[in-house]
Amino acid sequence: MAHMPTEAQVHQHTAPTGFIRKYIFSVDHKVIGKQYYFLAVFSVFVGMILSWLVRIHLVWPNAHIWGLNALSPAGAPGGVISPEYYLSLLTIHGTLMVFFVLTTAPQAGFGNYALPIQIGAEDMAFPVLNMLSFWVTFLALCALISSLFVGDGPPISGWTAYPPLSAVGRSAGPGQGIGQDLWGISIALFCAGSLLGALNFITTTVDLRCKGMTLMRMPLTCWAWLITAILSLLSFAVLFAACVLLILDRNAGTSFFLPSGLLVNGTLQNHAGGSPLLWQHLFWFFGHPEVYIAIVPGFGVISHVLSVFSRKPILGYKVIVACLLGIGFLSFTVWGHHMFLSGMSPYSGFLFSIPTLIITIPATIISLLWLGTVFGGRLRFTTCMMFALGFVSVFVTGGLGGMFLAQPSLDIFLHGTYFVVGHFHMVMGVAAIFGMFAGTYFWFPKMFGRMLNEGLGKVHFAITFIGVYCIFMPMHFIGLEGMPRRYSSFVNDLMQPLMPVHKFMTIAALITGASQFIFFFNLFWSMYKGPKASENPWESTTLEWTVPSPPPFDNFGGKHPVVYHDPYEYGNVQNGKDYVMQTDPAGQPARSQ
Amino acid sequence: MSLTSDPLATVVQGDNIGVWGGGTLPYAVPSKKLGMWLFIVSDAITFSAVIFSYGYLRLAATAWPRPFEAASITNATVMTFVLLSSSVAMVLAVRASSMGNVNAAVAWLVATALGGVIFDVLHIREWLGLIEQGVRPFHNPWGTPMFGAAFFSMTGLHMLHVTIGVIYLLVIAVGFGRRKFSTVDVEVSGLYWHFVDLVWMFIFPLVYLLSAKTN
Numbered sequence: 031m032a033h034m035p036t037e038a039q040v041h042q043h044t045a046p047t048g049f050i051r052k053y054i055f056s057v058d059h060k061v062i063g064k065q066y067y068f069l070a071v072f073s074v075f076v077g078m079i080l081s082w083l084v085r086i087h088l089v090w091p092n093a094h095i096w097g098l099n100a101l102s103p104a105g106a107p108g109g110v111i112s113p114e115y116y117l118s119l120l121t122i123h124g125t126l127m128v129f130f131v132l133t134t135a136p137q138a139g140f141g142n143y144a145l146p147i148q149i150g151a152e153d154m155a156f157p158v159l160n161m162l163s164f165w166v167t168f169l170a171l172c173a174l175i176s177s178l179f180v181g182d183g184p185p186i187s188g189w190t191a192y193p194p195l196s197a198v199g200r201s202a203g204p205g206q207g208i209g210q211d212l213w214g215i216s217i218a219l220f221c222a223g224s225l226l227g228a229l230n231f232i233t234t235t236v237d238l239r240c241k242g243m244t245l246m247r248m249p250l251t252c253w254a255w256l257i258t259a260i261l262s263l264l265s266f267a268v269l270f271a272a273c274v275l276l277i278l279d280r281n282a283g284t285s286f287f288l289p290s291g292l293l294v295n296g297t298l299q300n301h302a303g304g305s306p307l308l309w310q311h312l313f314w315f316f317g318h319p320e321v322y323i324a325i326v327p328g329f330g331v332i333s334h335v336l337s338v339f340s341r342k343p344i345l346g347y348k349v350i351v352a353c354l355l356g357i358g359f360l361s362f363t364v365w366g367h368h369m370f371l372s373g374m375s376p377y378s379g380f381l382f383s384i385p386t387l388i389i390t391i392p393a394t395i396i397s398l399l400w401l402g403t404v405f406g407g408r409l410r411f412t413t414c415m416m417f418a419l420g421f422v423s424v425f426v427t428g429g430l431g432g433m434f435l436a437q438p439s440l441d442i443f444l445h446g447t448y449f450v451v452g453h454f455h456m457v458m459g460v461a462a463i464f465g466m467f468a469g470t471y472f473w474f475p476k477m478f479g480r481m482l483n484e485g486l487g488k489v490h491f492a493i494t495f496i497g498v499y500c501i502f503m504p505m506h507f508i509g510l511e512g513m514p515r516r517y518s519s520f521v522n523d524l525m526q527p528l529m530p531v532h533k534f535m536t537i538a539a540l541i542t543g544a545s546q547f548i549f550f551f552n553l554f555w556s557m558y559k560g561p562k563a564s565e566n567p568w569e570s571t572t573l574e575w576t577v578p579s580p581p582p583f584d585n586f587g588g589k590h591p592v593v594y595h596d597p598y599e600y601g602n603v604q605n606g607k608d609y610v611m612q613t614d615p616a617g618q619p620a621r622s623q
Numbered sequence: 624m625s626l627t628s629d630p631l632a633t634v635v636q637g638d639n640i641g642v643w644g645g646g647t648l649p650y651a652v653p654s655k656k657l658g659m660w661l662f663i664v665s666d667a668i669t670f671s672a673v674i675f676s677y678g679y680l681r682l683a684a685t686a687w688p689r690p691f692e693a694a695s696i697t698n699a700t701v702m703t704f705v706l707l708s709s710s711v712a713m714v715l716a717v718r719a720s721s722m723g724n725v726n727a728a729v730a731w732l733v734a735t736a737l738g739g740v741i742f743d744v745l746h747i748r749e750w751l752g753l754i755e756q757g758v759r760p761f762h763n764p765w766g767t768p769m770f771g772a773a774f775f776s777m778t779g780l781h782m783l784h785v786t787i788g789v790i791y792l793l794v795i796a797v798g799f800g801r802r803k804f805s806t807v808d809v810e811v812s813g814l815y816w817h818f819v820d821l822v823w824m825f826i827f828p829l830v831y832l833l834s835a836k837t838n
Contacts, residue, residue, distance in 0.1 A: 155654040229661035237654045267665040271672035275776065283761030284772035286676055300761070303769035308679050312672055 045583035055165075057157035058583060062164050063143025064477060069164075069171060070135035073126045074463075075550070076175070078543050080123040085536040087111045087119075089529070091519040105183045105204065113518035114204045117186035120516065121205075122178065124189030125213065129220050130171055132462045133320070136327035137262070138167070138227050140469045141255040143477060145231065147574040148249050150240025150591040152584045155233040159226050166223035173216035181208035188516070190313060191217075193287035193306045197279040198294050214277045221270035224262050231259035240573075242593035246351070247612070249572050249597040250344065253351050254330025257358045261319045261326070264362070269316035272309060279304070310372055314365035321458050322361045325425075326354060328465025329396060332418045334597075335468050336400055338570045339415035340407025341608055343598040346399045353392035360389045370438045371445040379438035386436040390429065397426055408601075412568075413487030414471035420495045421464040427499075428457025431506060449509025452502045460498045467491075467549070474556070475563030479579045482556045490548045497542025504531050571609050572597050595619055659811045663818045666784075670822050673780060674829065677773045688765035689834045690756075695749065699831045702745045703823065706785075709738025710820045713813045720809040725800060728809060732796035735816060739789040746782055750775075774830060781826055784819045791815065 046052050053061060086093055094109040105115030142160065146153055154160045177184040182204040187196040191213060200207035235256045239248070248256075275286040283300075287309045290302030329350075337344040344350065366374065366382030374382075400422050409415065431453035435441050444450060474482050508528050513520070520529060566575040573591055574581070591613050599610035599619050610617030652660075681687050691699075716731030753774070757764045760772045795812045798804035 156658060159658075225662075225665050229658050229665070232661055233654050233657045236657060237652075263661060263665045264668060267668035268672045271669045271676075274780075275673070275676060278760065278772070278776060282772075283759070284776065285761065285769055286680065286772060301768075303680060303684055303767060303772075305680065305683060308676055311679075312676070315672075 055161060057153070057161050059142050059146050059154045059157065059160060060477075060581065060585075062160050063139055063141070065164050066134055066142060066167070067139035067477075069168060070131045070139055070466075071550075071553070073130035073134070073171065077123050077126040077131060078546060080119045080126070082540060082543055083111065083119050084116065084123060085539045087116050088519065089533050089536045101178065102183050111518075114186055115183060116518035117188070117516070118184040118205050118209070121186060121188050121213070122174065122184045125174060125217070127459065128189055128320070128324070129217065130167075130174070131466075132324035132458065133220075133224065133262075134167065135466050136331070136462060136469065137231075137255060137258050137323065138164075138224075140251075140331065140466075140473065141231060141258075141327060142227075144473060144574055145252055145255050146234060146238065147577065147581060147585050148252050148572050149235065149238060149243050150573050150586070150593065151234060151238035152586065154230050155237055156230050160230055163223045163226035163230065166219055166226070170216045170219035170223060173212050173219065177205070177209045177212040177216075180212070181205070183209055185210040185213050187213075190317070191276065191309075192313075193276070193279070193304075193309045194289070194292055194294070194299075197276060197287045197306075197309075198292070198299055198301075199280055201294050201297055201299075203295075211277070211280060214273050214280070218270060218273040218277070221266040221273065224266045225270070228259040228262035228266070231255055232263065235259075240591050240593060246348070247593055247596055249330075250333040250347065250350055251327075251330035253354060254326050254328075254333075257354050258323050258326045261323050261358055261361065265316040265319035265323070268312055272312035272316070275312075276309070307369075307372060310369050311365070314368040315362070317368060318365045319358075319361045321454075322357055324458055324462045325465070326357065328421060328425075328462050328468075329354060331465050331469045331472070332400065332421045333396075333403075334572075335414055335418040335472055336403050336422075337598045337600060338472075338568055339410045339412060339418070340404050341410070341600045342403055342407040343596070343600055344399070345402040346395075347596070347598065350396055350399055353396050356392040357389060360385050360392075364389060367436060367438075367441070370441045374438075376438070383436055383438055387433070390433065390436075393429060397422060397429075412471065413482070413484055413491055414468050414568075416488065416491045416495075417464050417468040417471060420491065421461055421468060423495075424456055424464060424498060425461040427503075428453060428455075428461060432457060443512075444509060446514050447509035448505040448513050448515055451515050452505030452509060455505070456498070456502045460502065467494075470553070472568065473574075474553075475567050476574055476579050476581070478557050478560075479563055480556055480558075480560035481563050481567065482560060483552050486548055486552045490545055490552065493545035493548075494542055497538055497545065500538035501535050501542060504535050507531070569607070569609055571595070571599055571611050573612055576611060576613055653807050655807055655811050656814070659814050663814065666818070667822070670780070670825075673777055674825065677777060677829065680769050680773065684767055684769065687767055687834070688763065688770045689836055690763075690765055690770075691831055691835045693836075695752075696831060696835055698745060698749055699827060702742050702749075703827050705738050705741045705745070706820050706823055709735045709742070710817055712738060713816045717806075717810050717813045720799065720806045725802070729796045729800045732792050732799070732809070732812075736789045736792040736796070739785050739792070739816075743782060743785055743789070746778065746785075750778075770834075777826055777830055781819070781822055784822070788816055788819050 046056070056062060083095065083098070086095065092110055095106065095111065096109060098106040098111065099109040102115060105112055105118060111119070142154070185191065185196065185205040186203050187206070187210065191210070195202050195206065196210055198206070235252060275284070278284045279286050279288060285301040285304035287306050288299065288301035288304045289306065292299040292301060333344055333350055363385040364382055366378060367386045370379055404419070431449065435444060435450065435453060471482055471487060474480075508531050511528060513525050513528055520526060520532070563579045565578055568575070573593070576591065577586060593612045594615050595610055595612050595617065596619065597612055599617065601608055602610070602618065604618060610619060712731050712734040716728050716735060719731055720728035758771045758774070760775050761768050763771045791812055795804055795808055799809055
């Protein structure tokens with residue numbers, strides 16, 4: 031085997047020179063990572079505006095919203111959102127946020143940018159495939175966004191696109207024609223892009239680690255990206271099949287998801303033999319791993335950041351790796367807990383309830399190890415560290431709600447209420463977004479060669495942290511009171527007494543959303559005007575901090591790094607430094623293995 | 624690639640367990656091959672989801688047609704035989720390419736692709752015959768409209784894979800003939816082809832044999 035070229039030699043390629051090859055159709059993982067990141071920034075911006083519209087409509091259903099009339103004369107006549115258009119906005123908010131933000135930025139964005147550098151590789155294993163997966167994802171986003179502008183608007187069937195509503199076509203309501211078709215095409219494309227990305231991530235991690243980078247010396251971020259890639263590979267394949275069948279149901283006359291005798295708006299549908307439950311099984315077999323696809327990269331980033339800014343080795347590295355693997359495995363066994371309300375044998379309910387509760391054990395162990403890492407550390411309260419601590423807070427708070435929802439008997443009451451909305455926004459949405467903020471504040475110096483403004487960052491953190499609790503905690507309580515989700519308004523309703531709580535949440539959402547403009551400003555202003563970043567501003571040990579900010583095209587300037595240490599050697603002061611770079615052959619580890 | 628010959632093992636103090644040589648190929652699996660294996664895993668899951676849907680709906684249905692007469696089963700058996708033979712040709716192509724016999728490898732690759740083409744032709748004939756009998760994705764002469772939907776989507780998805788495989792094999796054959804592709808590329812295309820073959824070994828009994836006419 032001596033004559034065999036190493037993978038590093040196989041994958042060598044030279045830097046492009048033209049603008050298009052350099053920034054648009056680039057095969058450089060760093061550029062592709064940024065492209066994914068900005069795709070997610072765009073999506074989160076649109077998704078946030080949509081959530082504002084949704085919140086405003088709930089509280090002031092007759093409000094005239096400037097510009098909305100031009101966007102959809104049918105959905106929002108005179109700028110007043112109709113109940114159907116409320117559902118359209120909700121659908122696009124959910125789809126954008128789950129797929130194009132939570133799945134895109136933490137994994138494809140930061141993962142693409144940092145994974146090859148952190149394992150000492152020059153690029154991903156398949157650079158061209160990497161470019162392809164970004165552009166397929168970009169097309170998917172275009173298809174989804176275009177549903178806002180064509181026909182009678184986006185679909186009203188929610189981000190889960192439950193049939194029969196999603197499968198019968200135009201007669202089911204506004205947006206169920208071309209809008210739902212675009213949704214199906216968008217998600218099918220997104221699946222394809224994610225699959226290509228996932229196999230690239232796994233191959234890169236397995237094949238391209240530099241000398242000395244054993245699996246157990248990888249930063250936890252790399253472990254998280256690897257496990258997320260495995261989850262993506264196994265789960266998006268199922269959603270892809272489901273989307274294809276949905277498209278066939280809508281356009282080829284098949285009835286995979288449609289039973290016979292279906293009356294829609296007074297018309298008997300010409301379908302027979304299918305089952306809406308089949309879609310739910312296929313969708314949630316993807317959908318539950320998807321929750322972990324969104325949050326596990328956050329686990330990686332938070333573990334990494336907590337160790338760096340506590341100046342202590344991460345507590346229980348091997349345990350965290352084992353717990354991540356455990357969570358990954360269990361996430362494929364619990365999809366039925368999204369379907370308790372759809373009707374299920376109590377035995378099946380029990381079967382899905384048990385692993386759902388078991389999954390809290392590894393999650394709890396990881397959370398406790400984070401606290402143990404921070405405990406007794408010499409903490410550096412950077413904005414990044416604050417978001418990391420905030421992540422632990424919102425993840426634990428949100429996760430506690432999951433204990434209620436895992437019980438089939440309680441879930442039957444809670445599932446259709448705001449309790450679930452509060453729960454998943456807290457544990458999956460806000461936590462993952464805090465992970466993204468932490469990642470942004472951490473890697474921005476490396477990505478753009480400049481520092482973000484810490485003062486603005488702390489203001490942004492403070493408002494966001496208090497804000498998300500003000501928005502999502504009350505949802506749990508009004509959910510317990512029985513307030514149903516997905517209703518467009520509660521005027522003249524028995525829920526009227528709870529309207530002040532809704533008003534409070536809407537105002538909190540407007541303020542918290544507005545504070546994100548501080549972040550957007552900080553992001554774009556610092557990119558050009560921020561102080562220059564040094565090679566290693568956080569005094570961190572991993573490989574990306576051994577190269578200039580931003581790194582050269584081949585990451586290591588033609589050199590091949592060699593790794594001698596674990597990734598979290600902090601706290602042992604020698605030569606005036608309290609950390610040992612992974613590549614430092616002379617440094618003494620903080621503790622023996 | 625052995626650990627003892629690794630120079631690092633002597634440099635690293637207090638940690639000589641599992642030192643990774645870096646950049647070399649673990650288990651001699653090149654990236655392309657690993658990538659193809661991973662693609663096969665995810666594609667197998669896509670097929671599984673479709674086959675699961677078919678099983679779910681067939682079990683839930685009160686009746687399911689069994690229209691395939693002896694002629695249909697014979698046709699499908701011939702298709703199966705052709706596809707399996709093409710896999711043998713693929714094995715010979717990989718063997719020839721690894722022994723450096725370029726012309727033989729290209730010939731066997733073309734033979735494999737030809738097997739795929741014959742399979743497709745026989746399959747399309749079968750489809751046209753069924754369409755002539757009035758089978759549609761939403762309707763068929765024997766009741767239970769889902770029969771047509773399941774049949775066309777499962778076999779159609781497989782036929783798409785065979786067709787893509789034929790194009791893929793021909794591209795590899797031309798490229799390998801011009802020495803642009805390596806032995807690994809031939810082997811990786813073989814992995815794909817055998818996978819497509821294997822999927823048929825599930826679809827043939829599930830779609831045809833389970834729906835063979837009983838009387």
